[in-house]
Amino acid sequence: MEKFHTIYSRAAQRKGSEAMLTLLLSQPKSHRQLAETPSNEILSEMSKKVFQSGFVWRVVRNKWPDFEEVFWHFDINKLMMMPDDMLEKKATDPKIIRNLNKVRTIRDNAFMLHDIVQAHGSVGQWLADWPAEDTIGLWAYLKQHGARLGGNTGPYALRAVGKDTFILSRDIEAYFRAHKLIDGGLNSKRSLSTIQNAFNQWRKESGLSLQEISQTIAYATGDNVAGMA
Secondary structure, eight states, X not given: OOOHHXXXXXXXXXXXXXXXXXXXXXXXXXXXXXXXXXXXXXXXXXHHHHHHTTSOHHHHHHHHHHHHHHTGGGOHHHHHTOOHHHHHHHTTOTTSOOOHHHHHHHHHHHHHHHHHHHHHSOHHHHHHXXXXXXXXXXXXXXXXXXXXXXXXXXXXXXXXXXXXXXXXOHHHHHHHHHTTSOOSOTTSXXXXXXXXXXXXXXXXXXXXXXXXXXHHHHHTSTTSOOTTO
């Protein structure tokens, strides 16, 4: 496995300098900032990523203020009280993207977050306290307990709310395959464990966040486009 400084140097060279690379890297929220993030904001970002999956992201972003209005600014308690007939009616509102199956996830994920609040005090605190060394465990939790938060949807949602995470973008996958670190399915337990261990090691070497490391690898690989890596 490459040392991170080798990857970082390659990314900096491709971007022109270390200074240019630094400008391109983004950071997650601090532990305190994430812990103080309201649960309704977290549900809003999760819901946005569910709707963006397989759809044009820009269209969803443009419509999101209307989503906020229609769904009471993602107030978890109100959403949990929403009966089926009201949910189905809201799914036909022309101000939003009319997809009943995805609209159902808003209420489903409200219940998931409510359970977290009951057990941990707040969703933000729960996310802030989840160890970066077990990021794939957090992904697995969202997939198992949430609605449509499997694949990259959960990680993208975490990135959106400010939780430190890497993302298995095409460039990240290409890097791990090119260096023969994985050879099976990307989301197999073996592959995910290998990837997590590699990020943990690079985090120790560099002192950077998983997010910065993920973006650096993307800039050093493939088409040299980080996107949301």
